[in-house]
Structure formats: structure tokens, C-alpha cells
């Protein structure tokens with residue numbers, strides 16, 4: 296036998312060290328991970344890109360902080376939250392390939408995480424033994440202003456993308472969510488929307504190419520994966536089909552000056568009348584204008600004498616506006632389209648597009664754009680989200696009834712996001728996300744709480760379900776539609792066994808309507824063994 300080269304020697308030593316630390320930390324444990332898995336990973340490692348530097352075992356000093364860094368819901372950051380037996384943080388595409396190839400050999404369950412904003416922790420929690428493929432290192436962004444396109448890797452955040460666009464151009468933007476720490480991998484593959492939706496559609500509507508590692512460990516682009524698979528990963532969720540490495544997107548044009556506002560009205564300030572009108576106008580106004588409406592319960596101190604001057608609870612409606620133009624044109628649009636809000640010049644704030652992103656994500660005015668680069672979340676709470684779509688305006692008496700229920704429960708907050716414009720022009724089958732024409736707005740139910748523990752959690756989850764139940768007569772039915780990126784396990788869970796197709800249909804029809812069956816066909820073709828699976832993945836045909 297010849298003498299081992301230095302890289303071979305180092306590799307040998309690494310295998311030995313890793314195996315040793317396993318046998319120490321997992322001795323006597325039932326959940327010992329397959330040592331063959333690590334050995335497989337190391338033996339497939341390319342000398343130029345050693346995977347050993349990307350493997351975290353539970354007794355590694357950094358394991359806990361790597362795992363926790365991208366947990367964005369405190370409900371899933373407890374001692375009893377199930378943890379992965381291994382974390383792989385790819386530094387190179389080849390590491391993704393090795394993870395897929397080796398995991399299949401051992402039939403291991405892999406969870407894929409990019410930004411970690413999944414509302415149900417589906418990207419990093421499982422009741423079954425699993426390992427985590429954490430994509431945060433693969434985060435390069437290449438902007439090409441000449442062609443008005445960009446390649447963005449899955450581990451980049453929306454804030455990083457917005458910032459890199461701003462560095463290159465003050466008249467370009469991208470339609471995506473306003474929260475800067477959200478990850479590209481989950482957000483784009485699950486559709487993605489923000490305040491440019493009425494003008495330019497969803498993030499997924501503006502994706503033109505992709506790099507995907509498939510079940511065989513092949514790195515595919517749009518051409519080599521074919522139009523079906525490309526379609527599936529632009530709204531059907533990446534995690535059912537492969538590992539998204541990167542997306543190529545079309546940038547969109549924004550004016551040098553945009554205008555934002557935030558106007559609040561309580562019930563005492565005629566909120567019911569104004570909200571009632573908003574339903575008719577917000578989905579029809581100039582597509583340069585997006586007015587989100589947030590409804591929440593607030594305390595009023597010292598009510599009118601007729602109420603005895605006591606403190607009492609009321610509803611506050613916040614109209615949060617974003618306009619692709621200056622305040623003068625905005626005021627004229629509002630005067631003809633929505634005079635009931637009586638928007639004034641003093642309510643309007645003119646700024647650049649990147650500043651509007653900071654405003655919309657609640658940074659104080661004057662915050663430097665560099666804040667978008669921070670990966671630290673602005674707030675970290677226990678949370679639950681649900682979604683609904685409204686297709687016919689709610690009568691005033693219905694609104695008043697809803698306010699009464701909200702005041703009774705105090706949670707959740709409801710956000711109404713108007714549709715219309717570009718959203719109505721794009722056919723339901725253009726991407727897997729079917730919620731297009733016919734919708735007046737989308738509701739987000741948002742419940743946040745500070746206190747940890749099962750009791751507080753039960754309490755808040757129960758109230759969220761209750762309000763959702765009371766909203767039934769006012770929202771879409773057959774199916775009661777839901778937005779896939781607002782992941783909600785109340786809609787059904789897949790055990791990925793014999794009943795998988797029917798379990799999948801329960802939530803699949805709500806998220807994807809008629810597109811569900813096409814997603815199932817594509818899934819069955821590209822991943823018949825259902826390697827890429829989770830609690831709400833696309834099932835294969837029986």
C-alpha cells in the first residue's frame with residue numbers, strides 16, 4: 296500500500312475524530328444517528344470543499360447556537376422541542392449533493408432551512424428523527440442592472456436583496472415581503488408577497504430561472520429541470536421537490552420618490568364606515584397604491600362622559616399606505632378614490648424606495664439602509680398565524696359583529712391586504728399560487744405572546760382558532776383558501792404513509808386549489824420515493 300497523501304491523512308483523521316465524538320456523546324442513546332451517514336458524507340467530500348467543516352453534531356459547542364440562530368418563533372425554541380441529530384451547513388453546492396445522496400442511502404429524514412421563518416417551524420422541527428440542512432451560508436447576491444436581473448442564493452435574506460439592489464440603483468426594487476430577515480429559499484418557493492403586489496404580482500411571478508439540487512443530487516437549471524418542475528418551485532414550496540440553491544429574478548422599476556403614510560381611526564372616529572368603504576375601493580384603486588389595513592384592540596383611557604369616563608376597549612384601524620409616486624399625485628388619487636379616509640398632505644411622507652422598506656417594517660424614520668443587512672430579528676415572540684381570502688364585501692353589521700368578537704378575545708390582530716391590479720391579470724394556473732382574480736383581499740390573523748409554556752400557548756392558540764371560526768361566513772369557502780407561506784398545521788398534517796395523498800389533499804386544495812393535482816403529478820415524477828417530505832409537503836400518487 297502506498298503512502299497516504301496529506302489530504303488523505305487529514306480526511307482519515309477527521310473521520311476518526313467525528314466517529315470518536317459520536318461514540319462518546321451517543322453511547323447508550325437510542326437515537327444514535329447512523330454513523331454510516333457521516334462516513335458517507337466524508338467519503339464523498341471533495342478535497343477542495345471539505346464537508347467536515349459544515350457538520351455539527353449535538354455535542355459540538357456551536358450546535359445549539361447554530362440551531363437557534365434561525366428559529367424565528369419562540370414556540371419552537373424550548374427544551375422539549377425535538378432537535379436534529381445532525382446539522383449540515385453547506386458551504387458549497389457539493390455539500391447539498393452529498394447530504395441528499397447519503398441521506399437517501401440510509402433513508403434519513405432531511406429538513407431544509409433558509410431563513411427559518413416558517414410559522415410552524417416545519418423547516419427545523421419534526422417528531423421523527425431528522426437532520427437539518429441549513430442553507431444560511433449560501434447567500435450570494437449578484438445584481439445585473441444592465442439586464443435588470445439578479446441571481447440570489449436561497450440563504451440570502453430579503454433585506455440583503457433589497458440592500459444590494461439599492462447599492463446599484465435607486466430606481467429598481469423587487470416585489471417581496473417587507474420583513475427583512477425572511478429567507479429567499481422559503482419565501483420565493485412559497486410565492487412571496489408585499490406592497491408591490493398590486494403593481495407587479497408576487498415574488499414567484501418575477502422568477503425567471505433557478506438552480507435546484509434534485510433527488511439524484513443533480514444540479515438543475517430551468518432548462519434541464521423542465522417547465523413543470525420550474526413551475527412547481529415558484530409557489531408550490533421548494534421542500535417537496537428538491538433543495539433550491541438559487542433563483543434568478545427580474546428586478547422591477549420604482550420611481551425615485553415614493554410616498555408612505557399611516558393613518559389611524561378608532562371606532563369612535565368612524566372606523567367602521569371607513570373600513571366598509573375600504574373594501575370597495577382598495578382592490579380597485581390605481582395599481583401604484585397599496586393600502587394595508589390592520590385591525591386591533593386597543594385600550595382607551597378616559598372615555599366620553601356617557602360611558603362614565605372609564606377606560607374601555609375599542610378597535611383601531613390602521614391604514615398603512617405605499618404609493619409609487621409623489622404625495623401630490625397620491626392626494627389626487629385619494630381625493631377621487633377614497634375621500635372617506637380624508638388623507639392630508641401632513642400624513643404623507645416622501646422617501647426613496649429603500650427607505651419605504653424600512654418604514655414598512657417599522658424601523659424609525661431616518662434608520663440607515665444598512666439596517667437591512669442585520670440578521671437579528673426586530674422582535675422575537677411566540678406566534679401563530681392563519682390566513683383567509685375575502686371575495687365579497689362584509690356588510691356593516693358583519694363588521695360590527697367581528698369587532699365585538701375581537702374586543703371579547705383581544706387577539707389576534709387582523710391585517711387586510713388588498714388584491715386587484717396585476718393579481719387579477721395573472722391566471723390561477725400561471726404559478727402554483729392560485730389566489731388571484733376574484734379576491735378582494737387576504738386576511739392575516741396574527742397572534743403574538745411573550746409568556747412561554749403550554750398554558751399561555753393553549754390560551755392564545757385557542758383564541759386564534761375562535762376568531763377564525765367566527766370569520767367563516769365572510770371568507771372564501773369550498774375550499775376555504777389559505778396562503779401557503781402562512782403555514783398553518785391546523786389545516787392538516789401529512790404522516791407520509793399510505794394515506795398520504797388524501798392527507799395532502801386536505802391542505803393542498805386550500806393552498807393550491809386546482810393546481811394541487813398538477814403539483815402531485817410533478818412530485819410523483821421527480822421524487823417517486825417521497826424523499827423530500829414534511830408535515831405539509833406535496834404527496835406522491837398512491
Ligand SMILES: Cc1cc2nc3c(=O)[nH]c(=O)nc-3n(C[C@H](O)[C@H](O)[C@H](O)COP(=O)(O)OP(=O)(O)OC[C@H]3O[C@@H](n4cnc5c(N)ncnc54)[C@H](O)[C@@H]3O)c2cc1C
Pocket residue numbers: 367406407408409410411412413414417418430449471472473474476477478479480481482484485486487488489532533534535537538539540780781829
Ligand atoms: C416576521 C415574518 C414576516 C413575514 N412576512 C411575510 C410577508 O410580508 N409576505 C409573505 O409572503 N410572507 C411573509 N412571511 C412568511 C414567509 O414568507 C414564509 O414563512 C417563508 O416560507 C419563510 O422563508 P424562510 O426561508 O425564512 O423560512 P424557512 O423556515 O427556512 O423555510 C420555509 C419553508 O421552505 C422550505 N425551504 C426553505 N429553504 C429551502 C430551500 N433552499 N430549498 C427547498 N425548500 C426550502 C423549508 O423546508 C420550509 O418548508 C413572514 C414570516 C415571518 C416570520
Ligand SMILES: *[C@@H]1O[C@H](CO)[C@@H](O)[C@H](O)[C@H]1NC(C)=O
Pocket residue numbers: 347348349350351352355356357
Ligand atoms: C464544531 O463543528 C464545526 C463544524 O464542523 C467545527 O469547525 C468545530 O471545530 C467544531 N467544534 C468543536 C468544539 O468540536
Ligand SMILES: *[C@@H]1O[C@H](CO)[C@@H](O)[C@H](O)[C@H]1NC(C)=O
Pocket residue numbers: 563564565
Ligand atoms: C363621523 O361621521 C359623522 C357622520 O358622517 C360625522 O359627522 C363626524 O364628523 C365623523 N367623525 C369623525 C371623527 O370623522
Ligand SMILES: *[C@@H]1O[C@H](CO)[C@@H](O)[C@H](O)[C@H]1NC(C)=O
Pocket residue numbers: 592593594705
Ligand atoms: C387593556 O387594559 C387591560 C387592563 O389594564 C389589560 O389587561 C389589557 O391587556 C389591555 N388590552 C390591550 C389590548 O392593550
Ligand SMILES: *[C@@H]1O[C@H](CO)[C@@H](O)[C@H](O)[C@H]1NC(C)=O
Pocket residue numbers: 750753754757
Ligand atoms: C383550549 O382548547 C382546548 C380544546 O378545546 C381545551 O381543552 C383547553 O382547555 C383550552 N385551553 C385554554 C387555556 O383555554
